[in-house]
Amino acid sequence: MKIYIPLDSAAVALGADALAAAVAAEARRLDREVEIIRNGSRGMVWLEPLVEVVTPQGRIGFGPMTPADVPGLFADLAVHPKALGPVEELPWMKGQTRLTFARVGIIDPLSLADYEAEGGLSGLRKAVAMDPAAIVAEVTASGLRGRGGAGFPTGIKWKTVSEAVADRKYIVCNADEGDSATFADRMLMEGDPFTLIEGMIIAGLATGATKGFVYIRSEYPVAIRVMEEACRLARAAGLLGGSVLGSGPAFDIEIRVGAGAYVCGEETSLLNSLEGKRGVVRAKPPLPALEGFLGRPTVVNNVISLASVPVIFEKGAAFYKDFGLGRSRGTIPLQIAGNVRFGGLYEVAFGLTLGDIVDGIAGGCATGRPVKAVQVGGPLGAYHPRSEFDTPFGYEEFAGKDGLIGHAGLTVFDDSADMLKQARFAMEFCAIESCGKCTPCRIGAVRGVETVDRIAKGDAAAIPLLTDLCVTMKSGSLCALGGFTPYPVMSALTHFPDDFARSKEAAE
Amino acid sequence: MKDFIIPDRDFGTPAAKSKQMVTLSIDGFDVTVPEGTSIMRAAAEAGIQVPKLCATDSVDAFGSCRLCLVEIEGRNGTPASCTTPVAPGLKVHTQTGKLKQLRRGVMELYISDHPLDCLTCSANGDCELQDMAGAVGLRDVRYEAVDTHFRARNTSGEANPLYIPRDDSNPYFSYDPQKCIVCSRCVRACEEVQGTFALTIEGRGFDSRVSFGAKPTMRWRRTASPAGLAFRPARRRPCRKSRSSRSARPRTP
Numbered sequence: 069m070k071i072y073i074p075l076d077s078a079a080v081a082l083g084a085d086a087l088a089a090a091v092a093a094e095a096r097r098l099d100r101e102v103e104i105i106r107n108g109s110r111g112m113v114w115l116e117p118l119v120e121v122v123t124p125q126g127r128i129g130f131g132p133m134t135p136a137d138v139p140g141l142f143a144d145l146a147v148h149p150k151a152l153g154p155v156e157e158l159p160w161m162k163g164q165t166r167l168t169f170a171r172v173g174i175i176d177p178l179s180l181a182d183y184e185a186e187g188g189l190s191g192l193r194k195a196v197a198m199d200p201a202a203i204v205a206e207v208t209a210s211g212l213r214g215r216g217g218a219g220f221p222t223g224i225k226w227k228t229v230s231e232a233v234a235d236r237k238y239i240v241c242n243a244d245e246g247d248s249a250t251f252a253d254r255m256l257m258e259g260d261p262f263t264l265i266e267g268m269i270i271a272g273l274a275t276g277a278t279k280g281f282v283y284i285r286s287e288y289p290v291a292i293r294v295m296e297e298a299c300r301l302a303r304a305a306g307l308l309g310g311s312v313l314g315s316g317p318a319f320d321i322e323i324r325v326g327a328g329a330y331v332c333g334e335e336t337s338l339l340n341s342l343e344g345k346r347g348v349v350r351a352k353p354p355l356p357a358l359e360g361f362l363g364r365p366t367v368v369n370n371v372i373s374l375a376s377v378p379v380i381f382e383k384g385a386a387f388y389k390d391f392g393l394g395r396s397r398g399t400i401p402l403q404i405a406g407n408v409r410f411g412g413l414y415e416v417a418f419g420l421t422l423g424d425i426v427d428g429i430a431g432g433c434a435t436g437r438p439v440k441a442v443q444v445g446g447p448l449g450a451y452h453p454r455s456e457f458d459t460p461f462g463y464e465e466f467a468g469k470d471g472l473i474g475h476a477g478l479t480v481f482d483d484s485a486d487m488l489k490q491a492r493f494a495m496e497f498c499a500i501e502s503c504g505k506c507t508p509c510r511i512g513a514v515r516g517v518e519t520v521d522r523i524a525k526g527d528a529a530a531i532p533l534l535t536d537l538c539v540t541m542k543s544g545s546l547c548a549l550g551g552f553t554p555y556p557v558m559s560a561l562t563h564f565p566d567d568f569a570r571s572k573e574a575a576e
Numbered sequence: 577m578k579d580f581i582i583p584d585r586d587f588g589t590p591a592a593k594s595k596q597m598v599t600l601s602i603d604g605f606d607v608t609v610p611e612g613t614s615i616m617r618a619a620a621e622a623g624i625q626v627p628k629l630c631a632t633d634s635v636d637a638f639g640s641c642r643l644c645l646v647e648i649e650g651r652n653g654t655p656a657s658c659t660t661p662v663a664p665g666l667k668v669h670t671q672t673g674k675l676k677q678l679r680r681g682v683m684e685l686y687i688s689d690h691p692l693d694c695l696t697c698s699a700n701g702d703c704e705l706q707d708m709a710g711a712v713g714l715r716d717v718r719y720e721a722v723d724t725h726f727r728a729r730n731t732s733g734e735a736n737p738l739y740i741p742r743d744d745s746n747p748y749f750s751y752d753p754q755k756c757i758v759c760s761r762c763v764r765a766c767e768e769v770q771g772t773f774a775l776t777i778e779g780r781g782f783d784s785r786v787s788f789g790a791k792p793t794m795r796w797r798r799t800a801s802p803a804g805l806a807f808r809p810a811r812r813r814p815c816r817k818s819r820s821s822r823s824a825r826p827r828t829p
């Protein structure tokens with residue numbers, strides 16, 4: 069008997085480790101032969117821990133499981149109270165287009181044999197036979213844009229590094245994933261680490277970089293462990309090391325662990341941190357692509373950007389580009405969180421409307437109350453009211469609504485949310501996480517909290533001051549932490565003015 | 577001594593060394609400067625002073641105060657002129673309505689965390705912060721600041737944890753944390769000019785403040801300063817001292 073139980077942190081937080089122990093104990097008690105495979109998560113967090121039993125009918129899911137449900141796994145499966153049927157047939161799975169996450173939840177994350185059997189390494193085999201300019205051209209043709217937030221075309225970034233002349237170049241994978249409601253990077257690293265490694269190797273081939281770093285936040289111990297083990301296995305298999313696949317140039321990867329500052333996800337701050345310095349933002353220019361890690365040309369890419377590269381080479385740039393909308397090509401792993409009935413990861417082509425996602429896929433609020441607002445793109449993203457639910461999910465489309473898609477995290481709020489409090493939270497977050505280098509953010513965020521507090525006390529004169537402060541922060545800040553904090557603040561103020569119209573008496 | 581009375585003209589960022597010359601337009605004037613020159617320095621060479629607080633031409637540009645923002649035709653946003661290099665054919669504007677609003681916004685934030693004691697301040701009349709407040713036309717501060725670094729007691733009468741009293745125990749420098757604007761000039765001068773790495777910024781966000789970098793090299797000062805704080809950067813023009821001893825640049829009266 070073969071049983072899959074996720075090692076994914078979300079599943080573990082919901083009891084997957086205890087469950088795995090219970091399954092092993094029950095098997096011993098019944099003297100049954102059971103192979104337990106710790107896989108990645110399928111992304112249906114409300115069903116975690118989701119256990120899958122391999123049967124002649126395919127992989128049958130059971131969830132959310134508790135240790136009390138374990139004995140039933142060794143009896144008639146058809147009558148198990150947590151039986152969900154074949155996992156692939158669940159509507160959440162069937163609706164998706166899994167390109168980047170094709171193997172996550174399916175394979176044993178640390179089995180290279182599983183990885184290859186599911187299409188892994190075929191992209192790299194093609195890339196290793198191509199010259200750097202052709203690799204860059206393929207990535208450019210795919211239309212892939214950075215999934216870390218800024219949406220910068222990945223091919224153009226690689227081209228800059230590829231054409232730069234230097235004694236050494238670097239690939240840095242940004243796995244700091246600090247945005248609220250985001251977990252795609254973690255799920256991918258925990259569930260299919262070789263995809264990221266393969267993407268980084270292809271980036272190395274494209275640019276002439278021979279060393280890569282994965283900068284993982286310290287709050288991700290499972291991802292750190294899986295990535296370290298995967299690098300070791302890749303080295304032993306000749307994927308990493310002196311010659312990629314035995315025919316390519318050298319490439320190796322080192323895992324580095326961040327110390328918990330949100331701003332260290334900002335690429336220049338990350339590079340400072342990687343160099344062992346204070347995590348403060350560097351002014352640009354110079355671009356990291358020309359003077360990055362230790363002053364050398366450096367590709368800084370998000371986990372998902374890099375992990376989307378193998379499938380582009382496996383299936384071709386044209387295949388990937390065929391998905392999507394406008395200038396947002398390919399697929400995007402939506403991360404649905406907050407007050408929703410169905411939360412988790414849903415990979416789909418760009419172009420679904422916000423309403424399709426929130427009312428459809430997420431099933432509305434878990435509390436059963438109406439959705440009031442959705443914050444898209446993490447703590448620096450705008451709050452969108454129902455009136456914007458027709459906005460298609462794409463970079464330009466959200467920018468057109470004074471928002472951003474960021475790393476594609478969505479946090480849903482019901483009608484009990486107080487948007488003034490959310491505006492205050494945005495300023496407070498900025499004040500806590502500010503690196504302190506530039507004035508609009510260092511002092512502005514603190515004044516922002518104080519100004520929202522005045523509004524809460526019924527001081528309507530403070531509203532234009534808050535608006536002016538947002539202008540100063542938006543256009544004056546050195547980086548997007550101070551520069552984008554006005555998005556949540558101004559969207560809350562613009563779309564929900566009633567929450568800011570506090571009367572003096574009510575406040576007292 | 578003369579330097580302290582008639583300081584050198586400050587071009588904002590160090591001179592570029594390139595032989596390649598670049599011509600651009602700043603506020604309608606054509607300016608030709610070596611490649612790699614900052615827009616701020618190019619403007620200064622043309623006699624156009626862009627407001628600034630963190631830049632000074634004896635250390636590399638840093639881009640932290642955000643007063644020197646400019647607009648460039650065909651480019652998005654408002655880049656800082658101290659960290660943005662010139663490029664052929666750029667059309668730069670240093671005075672627009674938008675820039676005026678932003679600079680005033682930044683100054684309003686600075687002053688919201690600064691004591692309003694100019695008349696009794698020893699730097700009165702020789703203070704870049706005061707000059708810039710005037711240059712950007714800041715008249716009043718609308719914030720009702722609760723958190724500050726300059727009030728010994730907060731609004732409810734409790735001791736302000738952010739308050740650090742002025743330290744005069746060093747004969748050459750004095751450090752007044754109430755007046756420090758965290759421009760990092762002193763930290764950068766220690767690094768880039770003196771090569772001593774004596775100072776750093778400690779804490780982050782609003783808590784950022786100047787402090788010792790390499791404690792062991794400063795340890796001897798502990799005896800001289802039981803309070804622990806010893807080496808103190810000057811509040812104003814911390815780089816003048818190092819520069820006056822090494823530069824032979826012609827002075828403008």
Ligand SMILES: Cc1cc2nc3c(=O)[nH]c(=O)nc-3n(C[C@H](O)[C@H](O)[C@H](O)COP(=O)(O)O)c2cc1C
Pocket residue numbers: 213214215216217218219220242243244245246247330331332333334335336368369370371373374547548549
């Ligand atoms: C405050 C701040 C935090 C950021 N955090 C992250 C992060 O956690 N992960 C990430 O990939 N990008 C983050 N970014 C964006 C990076 O600066 C950078 O744009 C990105 O890593 C580039 O990779 P991409 O082109 O693949 O998106 C952050 C940016 C800012 C301003």
Ligand code: SF4
Pocket residue numbers: 331349501502503504505506507509510545546547548549550551
């Ligand atoms: S905006 Fe904030 S985080 Fe970014 S450089 Fe300025 S102070 Fe640092």
Ligand code: FES
Pocket residue numbers: 627628629630631638639640641642643644645656657658659
């Ligand atoms: S002078 Fe350019 S940012 Fe301070």
